[in-house]
Amino acid sequence: MSASERIRAVVGYQTYAEITALTRLLEGSRVEIVEAAQTAQKLFNACAPEGAGGQDPDIALINPAMEGYSHALISDLLLRPEAPVVVIGYVAVEDVQSLAPGMLDAGAKYFFSIAKPPAATELTTRIERAIAAVQKDYEEGRLRPKAQPVMARAGAVHQQVITAWVPKGGGSTRTTICVNLAAALAATGNPVVLVDFDQPKGDAHLMLGFTPDGDLPVTRGMILVERGLYDLMVNVRARWGNDGKRAVTAHLLNNYLVRWEAGRKHGVGDNLRLLPGLTAAHQAGTDAFADADMVHEAGLAIIDELKSMYTFVIVDIGQDYNMPLHAAALQTATEVLVPIPPTNTAVVDVARGLAALRQYFGSLEKFRWLPTAWREGVESPSLRKVTDTVKLPRLDVVIPHDVAVADAAVNSGVPFSLFDGGPLGEAIRDLARNYDASVPRIQGAKKGLLQSLFGFLVREA
Numbered sequence: 193m194s195a196s197e198r199i200r201a202v203v204g205y206q207t208y209a210e211i212t213a214l215t216r217l218l219e220g221s222r223v224e225i226v227e228a229a230q231t232a233q234k235l236f237n238a239c240a241p242e243g244a245g246g247q248d249p250d251i252a253l254i255n256p257a258m259e260g261y262s263h264a265l266i267s268d269l270l271l272r273p274e275a276p277v278v279v280i281g282y283v284a285v286e287d288v289q290s291l292a293p294g295m296l297d298a299g300a301k302y303f304f305s306i307a308k309p310p311a312a313t314e315l316t317t318r319i320e321r322a323i324a325a326v327q328k329d330y331e332e333g334r335l336r337p338k339a340q341p342v343m344a345r346a347g348a349v350h351q352q353v354i355t356a357w358v359p360k361g362g363g364s365t366r367t368t369i370c371v372n373l374a375a376a377l378a379a380t381g382n383p384v385v386l387v388d389f390d391q392p393k394g395d396a397h398l399m400l401g402f403t404p405d406g407d408l409p410v411t412r413g414m415i416l417v418e419r420g421l422y423d424l425m426v427n428v429r430a431r432w433g434n435d436g437k438r439a440v441t442a443h444l445l446n447n448y449l450v451r452w453e454a455g456r457k458h459g460v461g462d463n464l465r466l467l468p469g470l471t472a473a474h475q476a477g478t479d480a481f482a483d484a485d486m487v488h489e490a491g492l493a494i495i496d497e498l499k500s501m502y503t504f505v506i507v508d509i510g511q512d513y514n515m516p517l518h519a520a521a522l523q524t525a526t527e528v529l530v531p532i533p534p535t536n537t538a539v540v541d542v543a544r545g546l547a548a549l550r551q552y553f554g555s556l557e558k559f560r561w562l563p564t565a566w567r568e569g570v571e572s573p574s575l576r577k578v579t580d581t582v583k584l585p586r587l588d589v590v591i592p593h594d595v596a597v598a599d600a601a602v603n604s605g606v607p608f609s610l611f612d613g614g615p616l617g618e619a620i621r622d623l624a625r626n627y628d629a630s631v632p633r634i635q636g637a638k639k640g641l642l643q644s645l646f647g648f649l650v651r652e653a
């Protein structure tokens with residue numbers, strides 16, 4: 193950017209008086225306010241090129257008191273797929289001390305008060321320097337999100353990569369467990385990414401109310417998922433020849449991660465991101481997945497990069513541990529959950545499957561089994577007997593069989609761990625408490641829309 197070019201600014205404000213004050217402050221400088229927004233979402237949209245009159249803005253001036261603001265907005269703007277938007281914080285009050293450190297720590301480049309403003313020249317110089325610094329970081333590939341600090345809670349929260357595996361096809365509750373665990377941990381305030389690495393075909397997105405096809409009568413009103421793992425792998429493959437695993441950057445991943453907007457309504461705020469999986473089975477057979485070694489390496493690199501961005505990386509996979517993305521998840525996981533339903537066939541399948549895995553991985557020390565879709569009265573094997581058969585430690589959680597709640601959650605696109613106060617929701621939150629002891633209990637269940645929907649389904653049944 194040359195010294196005479198305009199600097200295009202978008203403003204995220206709380207009250208309109210701030211715009212007037214900022215305009216006055218920037219009068220005669222190179223900085224031009226091209227767009228102003230009163231909510232974080234509108235601000236983010238305004239930063240899309242079409243939003244800001246067809247041209248990328250250079251900076252965002254943000255009052256953290258604006259509606260919907262969270263520190264994540266700063267890295268979202270810095271890591272925008274198109275180009276970084278530099279964030280400068282401001283407040284309307286004189287006190288900068290209470291809000292500046294948090295914003296600066298989250299990646300804002302400068303912070304000031306319009307009640308006690310810096311000299312106009314000082315402000316412009318700061319803005320110019322900030323843009324130059326970010327531009328340099330961007331060009332040299334050094335721009336990456338700061339790992340968000342995890343709040344100190346009762347019981348330490350450790351970074352985890354969690355996956356669920358059983359050597360059996362559909363209906364093994366792997367995806368259900370991953371999605372619900374991700375939602376429960378995100379609702380507790382942890383930055384979480386749910387990665388759909390099911391290589392034959394993904395469906396985690398459906399459980400969050402996304403659809404690849406909005407034209408069907410049953411999918412009308414659902415959110416369209418326009419890109420995900422498939423497009424990511426196409427892109428990675430195109431760059432692999434030159435860059436190898438360095439092709440996988442936070443920037444690139446951000447193009448394909450989807451925020452779960454509906455999460456705001458369900459207490460998850462902005463904490464949950466999804467990498468949607470393959471939306472059609474034929475995608476796994478395309479060129480993008482032809483080179484198994486490359487796909488495996490890329491899978492490892494993707495998880496590795498996501499670890500620098502999120503406290504919890506939860507990877508949903510399919511049954512076959514030999515498939516490159518499944519293998520990558522099993523290798524990088526800090527914990528592998530093995531959900532086993534109460535049937536002898538399942539127990540035997542797992543025991544035999546684990547024997548092969550033991551050969552493949554050497555040790556299974558990060559594997560734990562847990563009873564899932566469990567019910568008494570079906571002559572279920574005892575927990576003890578299952579433990580002895582599969583020779584894995586058991587996690588002290590029993591996920592009960594509850595088709596009604598499981599189906600209601602799938603059909604509403606909201607994980608039951610967020611609304612079910614019954615045994616199923618409680619069990620998943622128990623599971624989540626293994627990773628973050630502060631996951632709350634839902635006492636007496638929130639009576640929201642979903643509860644009434646659930647009631648309706650039960651009455652209909």
Ligand SMILES: Nc1ncnc2c1ncn2[C@@H]1O[C@H](COP(=O)(O)OP(=O)(O)O)[C@@H](O)[C@H]1O
Nearest residue numbers: 362363364365366367368565592593594595598
């Ligand atoms: N605890 C449970 N009780 C009863 N049904 C369940 C339970 N958990 C999941 N289900 C249902 O089982 C089906 C398959 O679950 P899913 O998680 O997709 O399995 P997988 O990922 O192993 O193929 C879904 O219809 C889901 O709603």
Ligand SMILES: [Mg+2]
Nearest residue numbers: 366367390509
């Ligand atoms: Mg699945």
